[in-house]
Amino acid sequence: MSVFTNPAGRAPEDAAAYVTAVLGLLGNRDPREVLASTLAELLSLIRGLDATELATPEAEGKWSMAEVLQHLADSELVWGYRMRRVLAEERPVLTGYDQDLWASRLRYANADVELALGAFEALRAVHLRMLGTAREAELARCGVHAERGEESLAHMVRLYAGHDLLHLAQLARIRRRLRPGEASGAEA
Secondary structure (H helix, E strand, C coil), X not given: CCCCCCCCCCCXXXXXXXXXXXXXXXXXXXXXXXXXXXHHHHHHHHCCCCHHHHCCCCCCCCCCHXXXXXXXXXXXXXXXXXXXXXXXXXXXEECCCCHHHHHXXXXXXXXCHXXXXXXXXXXXXXXXXXXXHCCHXXXXXXXXXXXXXXXEHHHHHHHHHHHHHHHHHXXXXXXXXXXXXXXCHHHC
16 A cells, blocks of 8 residues: 555554655645646646546556546545634544545546536635635644644645645556657646
């Protein structure tokens, strides 16, 4: 299992390794710039692909591009809920979720790419607006993640930007597998 696999109920050391790995993907990049550019990069990565290609898993037991897009839409929903709770409540408990159970039980394999992208786009726009108006004191507000412990909103912003980069790289890898002759998914 990869450090980037993120089922609920992980051991604390696994959760810490996941956070470290995801934040490592972000490095010194501005997380808000990453969050703001993700939609355009998603659209570039899927440009020109047909429904069959979008539904083709990367490998046995791995997600397709459509499944990744649905995961990103659902992750955006979860992040928005967590962000709202941190901004509105005092140290709320933030529950985790098992992304693989969601993918299976919510039938990500049957995802409608346009709906997933539309949900992601609308939610991301609202969340970027919320972050744009957040004061430093609000960014310092914390929730208590059930597996990862205390997390400030500023930390969550960095974590979600790293999460975007993780899945953008995954989508680029899947595209290269589907269309090995192309120079780059972003250039397609």
